[in-house]
Amino acid sequence: xxxxxxxxxxxxxLRHGGQAHRILKGVSFQIMPGETYGLVGESGSGKSVTSLxxxxxxxxxxxxxxxxxxxxxxxxxxxxxxxMRSLRGNRIAMVFQEPMSALNxxxxxxxxxxxxxxxxxxxxxxxxxxxxxxxxxxxxxxTPERRVRDYPHQMSGGLRQRVMIAMALACDPALxxxxxxxxxxxxxxxxxxxxxxxxxxxERGTAVLxxxxxxxxxxxxCQRVGVMYAGCLVEENATRDLFVSPQHxxxxxxxxxxxxxxxxxxxxxxxxxDIDSFIADRSRLTxxxxxxxxxxxxxxxx
Amino acid sequence: xxxxxxxxxxxxxxxxxxLAGLLAPWLAHFDPVxxxxxxxxxxxxxSTFWFGTDAQGRDVYSRILYGAQISLTVGIVxxxxxxxxxxxxxxSAAYWGGWWDDLVNGLTNVMLAIPSLxxxxxxxxxxxxxxxxxxxxxxxxxxxxxxxxxxxxxxSLKSLGYVQAAQTLGYSDPRIMFTQILPNIMGPVLVMATLxxxxxxxxxxxxxxxxLGIQPPxxxxxxxxxxxxxMIQIAPWTAIFPGMAIFFAVLxxxxxxxxxxxxxxxxxxxxxx
Amino acid sequence: MDAxxxxxxxxHVRFPLSxxxxxxxxxxxxxxxxLSLDLAKGECLSIVGESGCGKSTTALSVMGLQExxxxxxxxxxxxxxxxxxxxxxxxxxxxxxxxxxxxASLNPRQTVWHSLAQPLRLHNVTARSExxxxxxxxxxxxxxxxxxxxxxxxxxxxxxxxxIGIARALILQPEIVVLDEPVSALDxxxxxxIINLLLDLQEEFGLSYLMISHDLSVVEHMSDRVAVMFFGxxxxxxxxxxxxxxxxxxxxxxxxxxIPDPGAVLGLSRESVVEGPAQAPAGWIFADDGSSAPDVxxxxxPSELVEISPGHFVRLARS
Numbered sequence: 001x002x003x004x005x006x007x008x009x010x011x012x013x014l015r016h017g018g019q020a021h022r023i024l025k026g027v028s029f030q031i032m033p034g035e036t037y038g039l040v041g042e043s044g045s046g047k048s049v050t051s052l053x054x055x056x057x058x059x060x061x062x063x064x065x066x067x068x069x070x071x072x073x074x075x076x077x078x079x080x081x082x083x084m085r086s087l088r089g090n091r092i093a094m095v096f097q098e099p100m101s102a103l104n105x106x107x108x109x110x111x112x113x114x115x116x117x118x119x120x121x122x123x124x125x126x127x128x129x130x131x132x133x134x135x136x137x138x139x140x141x142x143t144p145e146r147r148v149r150d151y152p153h154q155m156s157g158g159l160r161q162r163v164m165i166a167m168a169l170a171c172d173p174a175l176x177x178x179x180x181x182x183x184x185x186x187x188x189x190x191x192x193x194x195x196x197x198x199x200x201x202x203e204r205g206t207a208v209l210x211x212x213x214x215x216x217x218x219x220x221x222c223q224r225v226g227v228m229y230a231g232c233l234v235e236e237n238a239t240r241d242l243f244v245s246p247q248h249x250x251x252x253x254x255x256x257x258x259x260x261x262x263x264x265x266x267x268x269x270x271x272x273x274d275i276d277s278f279i280a281d282r283s284r285l286t287x288x289x290x291x292x293x294x295x296x297x298x299x300x301x302x
Numbered sequence: 303x304x305x306x307x308x309x310x311x312x313x314x315x316x317x318x319x320x321l322a323g324l325l326a327p328w329l330a331h332f333d334p335v336x337x338x339x340x341x342x343x344x345x346x347x348x349s350t351f352w353f354g355t356d357a358q359g360r361d362v363y364s365r366i367l368y369g370a371q372i373s374l375t376v377g378i379v380x381x382x383x384x385x386x387x388x389x390x391x392x393x394s395a396a397y398w399g400g401w402w403d404d405l406v407n408g409l410t411n412v413m414l415a416i417p418s419l420x421x422x423x424x425x426x427x428x429x430x431x432x433x434x435x436x437x438x439x440x441x442x443x444x445x446x447x448x449x450x451x452x453x454x455x456x457x458s459l460k461s462l463g464y465v466q467a468a469q470t471l472g473y474s475d476p477r478i479m480f481t482q483i484l485p486n487i488m489g490p491v492l493v494m495a496t497l498x499x500x501x502x503x504x505x506x507x508x509x510x511x512x513x514l515g516i517q518p519p520x521x522x523x524x525x526x527x528x529x530x531x532x533m534i535q536i537a538p539w540t541a542i543f544p545g546m547a548i549f550f551a552v553l554x555x556x557x558x559x560x561x562x563x564x565x566x567x568x569x570x571x572x573x574x575x
Numbered sequence: 576m577d578a579x580x581x582x583x584x585x586x587h588v589r590f591p592l593s594x595x596x597x598x599x600x601x602x603x604x605x606x607x608x609x610l611s612l613d614l615a616k617g618e619c620l621s622i623v624g625e626s627g628c629g630k631s632t633t634a635l636s637v638m639g640l641q642e643x644x645x646x647x648x649x650x651x652x653x654x655x656x657x658x659x660x661x662x663x664x665x666x667x668x669x670x671x672x673x674x675x676x677x678x679a680s681l682n683p684r685q686t687v688w689h690s691l692a693q694p695l696r697l698h699n700v701t702a703r704s705e706x707x708x709x710x711x712x713x714x715x716x717x718x719x720x721x722x723x724x725x726x727x728x729x730x731x732x733x734x735x736x737x738x739i740g741i742a743r744a745l746i747l748q749p750e751i752v753v754l755d756e757p758v759s760a761l762d763x764x765x766x767x768x769i770i771n772l773l774l775d776l777q778e779e780f781g782l783s784y785l786m787i788s789h790d791l792s793v794v795e796h797m798s799d800r801v802a803v804m805f806f807g808x809x810x811x812x813x814x815x816x817x818x819x820x821x822x823x824x825x826x827x828x829x830x831x832x833x834i835p836d837p838g839a840v841l842g843l844s845r846e847s848v849v850e851g852p853a854q855a856p857a858g859w860i861f862a863d864d865g866s867s868a869p870d871v872x873x874x875x876x877p878s879e880l881v882e883i884s885p886g887h888f889v890r891l892a893r894s
Contacts, residue, residue, distance in 0.1 A: 042762035186625035187789060191833035213763060216792075216835035243837050257767035259796035261836045265820060269774075269796065272767035463680025464690075467743060470638050471694040472667035481693075485684045 002073075003030035004174055004207050005054070010067035012049055012058070012231075020065060024049060025231045025286070027067075030294075033174065036201065036208040038222030038239070040215060042254075045228040047211045051177045053077075054209070055094050056084040072174065090120040093168035095197075097180040099160035103152040109136075109163045110148030116170040135166040139196060158189035162196065169200060176201060177209045182217065194220060215258060219243060224294075227251050230286055237292035247290040253278040309561025315554025323370035330364035334521045337361065344537045354539040356529060358519075362540060365521035366547050372522040373551055376436060376506045377499035383441025385495050388448025393479055393487070395449075396456035406449065413446045419508055426514045436515050440502050448494045455487035496559035500552035507548050523548050578652060579613035580783050581637065581670075581751055586610040587645035588632050592872065602872045606632045608807035609646070611880075614751065619777065619784040621794045621815075623830070624804035627871075630787045633804075634753050637785060639666050650751075664698065671744040675756035677736035681728040687739055688724035691746050698747060709746065716779070717742045718772060734765035741772065745780070754786040758793060770797060791834045795819050800886075803827045806869050809880065813887030823889045825853035825864040855891055856883060862892035 012024035024046045031037045039047045052058050054069055056076060069076040071092065076084065096102045104112055113135050114128035123131065129148070136144035139162040152160055161181060168176055178197060182190040198221060201208050210221050218225055218239070225242050227235040227250065235248040246252045256273030263270065279285065322329065331352070343359040345351055353362035395406035413421070422439040429435035459465055460483075468478045503523075509515035510524030518525060523544040530541035588607040607629040614620050622630040635641035637648060639656065648656040650669050655661070661669075674680040682690060691710045700706060711721040717738040728736060737757065744752050757773065758766040770793065777784060788794050794801060795815060802812040803826065811824040822828045855861055862878035863869060878892040 042764060187791070187833050188625065188829055191835070194835070214835070215763070216837050219837035220835045254763060255837075257764050258837075259767075259770065259792045260838055261792050261795055261819070261834060262838060264795060265816060272771055272796070274768050274771060275764035276768070463674035463676055463740070464682040466635075466638075466640055467672065467674065467680060467740075469640055469663065470667060470670070470672050471743075471747065472662075472664035472697055473694075474663070482682055486682070 001032060003070075004033045004035075004072065005031040005209070006068075006070040007050070007054070008068045008070070010050065010053060010069065011065040012046070012053055013063055013065040015061035015063060020063070022065065023062075023231050024053075027228075027231070027233050029226050029233060029236060031175070031207050031209060034201075034205045034207055035224065036198075036210055036222045038210045038212065038218040038225040039228060040212060040218050040225060040254075041228035042213055044230070046231040047228050048179055050228075051094070051179050051209060051211055055088055055092055055177060056081075057088075057094075086120070089116060089168075089173075090171045091173050092175045092177065093171070093173040094177040094179065095161070095164050095168050095181045097183050099157065099164050099184075100152060102164055103160060105152055108149050108151055109155070109160075110150075113148075113163070113167050113170060116167055120171045131170075132166075135170050136163070138169075138200070139163070139166045141166075156189075157185050158193060161185060161189075161193050165193075165197060165200070169204070169206065172204060173206060175207045175209065177211070179211045180213070183212070183214070190217075197221070215243075215255065227254070232286040233289065233291070234286065235290045237290070241292065247292075248285075248288065249279050250275075250285050306561050306564050308557045309565060312554050312557025312559070312561050315550055316558050319370050319551045319554060320374060322367050323374045326364075326367040326371060330361075330367045332361040332364045334360060334365040334368040335519045337364075338519075344533065344540075346537070347539055353543045354537065356526070356537070356540045357533060360521075362526075362543050365526060366523070366543055369521040369523045369526060369544065369547065370551075372433070372516055372520070373503045373506065373548075375433070376440065377502045377551075377555065379437045380440035380444070380502040381495045381498045383437070384445040384448055384498055385491060387441070388445035388494075389452045389484070389487075389491060391445070392449035392452030393456045393483060396453040396460060397475065397479055397483070406453070410446045410449050413443075418443045419505060422505060422509060423512070423514065426509065431514045431517055433516060436506060436509060439509075440505055443505075444498055444501065448491060448498070451490050451494050452487055455490055456483055459483055459486055490563070493559050493563040496555055496562060500555035500559075503548060503552055503555070523551075580616045580651060581614040581655075581785070582649040582652075583610060583612050583633070583637065583646070584649070585646040586633065586636060586643050586648065588629070588636055588641060589644040604871050605807055605874050606871075607636070607643075608875050610804075610807070610809055612802055612809065612812070614783050614785055616750070616783055617777070617781050618799040619786060619797055620800045620802065621786040621788055621798040622802045622804055623788055623791060623794055625789060625830075627806070627868075628804040629807040630804050631755065634672070634755055634785065634787050637751075638670060638672050638753055639663065667694070667698070667747055667749070669749055670751040670753060671747065671749040672753040672755060673737075673740050673744045673757050676760050677733045677740060678760075680740045681736060681743075683728055686725055686727055687742075690739075690743060691724065694743070694746055713742045713746050716745070716776065718768075732765075733761055734768060737761060737765075737769055738772065741769075741776070745776070748780075749782075751783045751785060754784055754788075756788055756790075757786070759788070759790060766793070773797070791819075791830065792836070803830065805863065806871065806875070808875055808878075808890060809888075810863070810890040811888065812880070813884075817884070817887045821887075823853060823855075823883060823887075825861055825866070828853050829866075855889075855894075856881075858894060859891035860894040862890060 008028050010024055010027045011022060013020035013022050027050060039050065041047045049062060053064060064077055110129060110132045113132035114125060117123040117128035117131050118125060133144050133148050136147055141147050141159060141162055182193050185193060194217065212218050222239050225237065225239050226233050229250045235251045246255055253273055253275040256278065257275050259272060337360060339359040341359065342355050343357055345355045347354040351361050351363065353366060356362055391406045395403040422443045425439035425442060426435050429438060465478060465482055468482050506515055506522065507524030507527060510522050511528045513528065516522035516525045526544040527541060534541050586607050587609060589603040589605055592602045592604050610633055622633060624630045632641060636643050643656055647654060688710060692706050695706055695709060710724060714721045714724055719738055758769050761769060774797065776782060786797065798815045800813065801815050801818040802809045805826045811818065811822065811827045818827065819831060822831050853861065859881065862876050869875065876892065878890050880888040881891045882888050
């Protein structure tokens with residue numbers, strides 16, 4: 001099976017006063033059709049800019065310095081802007097962390113969803129608005145016929161995120177990029193939204209690139225995980241294997257630094273791993289990588 | 303640090319005005335009030351009288367230079383008064399909230415609704431004409447925007463950790479306002495002040511034009527325009543030069559304000575990717 | 576040491592809703608509705624709940640940053656709020672706070688040294704040698720060097736700034752430290768360091784912590800007791816082990832059930848605590864099962880906190 005998304009040696013830089021500073025160094029990974037792939041890392045690791053590069057929303061001073069991003073066989077970095085624009089929202093869609101800033105506060109949510117159909121599928125507004133109601137129903141928004149006329153500020157954070165998901169999945173994209181979609185939400189709402197993403201994408205066979213700093217969320221959602229540090233992909237493995245036997249020093253430090261639920265009950269309070277003393281030399285972390293070979297039976301996420 | 307175009311041009315023009323005013327006694331060729339020779343009245347610009355002469359035979363160039371002193375004084379002093387009033391009211395309104403905030407907001411709304419020139423006129427009608435009245439009138443009129451800015455800046459700072467921390471550490475409210483909040487709101491307030499300088503100069507011009515500001519024979523750009531009214535067709539230079547002086551001074555102050563704002567903004571924002 | 580260090584009794588905080596203009600009779604937002612809790616010396620009590628539950632308002636009331644509408648707060652048995660409250664200066668020696676956002680919690684125009692010295696000077700520590708001494712000691716205890724105090728906040732990373740925030744909270748040697756989401760804004764690896772630091776400091780200085788958090792795994796790790804808040808009320812409170820392994824109230828159960836935990840998800844640990852519906856003891860029902868948002872402009876239905884096992888209280892109403 002050919003990969004849906006094939007990122008090869010992606011290099012990104014930041015222009016600062018005449019010089020280009022490398023912030024992504026030779027990142028490569030693949031996502032198969034229908035697979036949920038997680039990218040985990042702390043701030044500054046480069047996980048968010050990777051997603052921006054894929055969807056073609058890198059703005060100055062960020063720029064691509066090298067590498068290729070193959071999507072359905074085409075190199076996205078070589079595409080003219082107009083073609084990239086027609087792919088965006090249509091074949092590749094994105095859900096952001098802050099739904100309030102991603103939604104237009106001056107338009108009803110129904111209109112914003114309908115716009116997706118009008119723009120990408122050439123539907124009439126009347127048709128599109130009917131489809132918007134169905135879209136809201138598919139993301140389990142109660143009374144969608146009424147909600148369609150709401151403005152974003154009239155909805156709670158969780159509902160707005162559902163609207164974003166509805167917009168993203170409106171045109172049945174092959175790849176959904178979710179960048180910290182639940183970080184700004186309450187715990188109980190987070191659980192529902194994650195469940196929604198999981199179920200909808202499984203139903204439609206949508207591949208998901210799930211970006212988060214929260215290892216717990218990654219474990220719930222993803223089949224394979226890539227760990228990023230300082231612009232490099234330092235470890236990649238099936239989810240279960242990564243958590244059970246992390247290979248790279250950074251991954252082990254990261255997992256050790258988490259307070260694990262239930263461990264205090266069993267083992268008493270254990271001192272959390274101080275990653276700075278755990279890792280002898282941070283500057284050498286990016287020299288080693290552990291990329292596990294993909295096998296036919298990849299670990300299922302819970 | 304890359305200095306913006308606005309800042310350089312604005313700074314240059316403002317500096318020009320300041321220098322003209324400060325160095326007027328040395329740069330001027332004639333006394334702006336006393337050297338009035340009716341025999342040389344209404345002469346066009348030439349090598350002696352660089353900007354020509356006015357109806358009283360006074361050198362327009364020298365009067366422009368001395369006029370700069372008036373304009374600068376008006377601009378700076380009125381803005382100092384505006385800033386003090388605006389910051390005091392705005393900062394305290396945001397900090398204490400409640401009825402005081404409601405009161406200050408109401409007052410600000412009223413001030414914004416009254417055309418500022420009318421208000422200044424009213425004040426000057428009470429105080430009489432002259433430079434000091436002008437300064438007081440302008441100082442009392444245009445503090446509303448500064449107040450708004452001080453208030454909104456204070457509101458956004460009020461909920462920040464370090465202001466709450468100061469309270470928990472035992473600081474009194476006035477101390478918090480002076481040491482924690484004030485230094486952090488001065489940026490936008492200063493920008494307002496530079497923009498206000500331009501507006502003050504224009505107001506002076508208008509009030510002097512109406513005969514209420516600087517009284518003859520002292521030169522102010524506004525009163526020079528008043529005098530030039532009757533002579534526009536015969537001696538246009540008597541209006542052109544004061545007009546240009548006002549234009550460049552206000553432009554300079556405004557560009558300086560813009561440039562300062564641009565310079566201060568990204569500085570204050572932390573850049574995160 | 577039986578008497579609690581801090582005692583909050585029947586705290587109510589209400590805010591007027593929009594449309595402020597001298598008038599009365601406008602709707603009030605009931606942020607905190609009859610909250611009572613005790614903080615013992617040396618313990619860490621965490622208040623958990625989702626956004627809007629009133630935990631932050633409670634913390635601000637304890638710190639004296641928010642006037643209670645009703646109820647009292649006592650420190651060592653003496654009034655800490657209301658008309659008989661001590662001055663800000665006195666309160667400063669009793670309780671301090673560590674704030675959530677390390678990027679907003681320090682005055683950007685002051686050096687760290689200044690931010691630490693100013694409160695000392697205000698509290699009559701003026702001799703230069705004593706100032707230096709105390710600043711040096713507090714910087715060391717949070718893992719920084721005294722030389723770093725000469726710098727400005729923007730020269731430090733998020734984790735370091737949070738350490739400075741902790742230093743500032745400790746500089747006056749308070750007995751209670753209120754921690755408002757102390758690690759939420761930090762990276763995972765830095766969180767561990769700060770959590771370790773807070774626990775070490777608690778032990779070293781005998782501090783009592785009142786922690787506000789929405790991150791349940793941090794709460795489980797750090798707390799001695801936990802109080803769960805839902806729309807202004809505590810719905811369940813008890814020792815950490817009871818709350819996490821035997822939650823009774825349906826809202827608590829929902830919270831615990833939704834924590835995405837790598838271990839549980841991957842089938843690595845066999846704990847599954849919240850299967851099945853919540854069960855109230857005989858004669859009682861759950862007044863509010865936490866499944867829908869109540870009207871915040873009216874107070875809650877009458878209910879009480881009932882002790883169902885030693886130290887473990889659940890909010891119930893008579894059936």
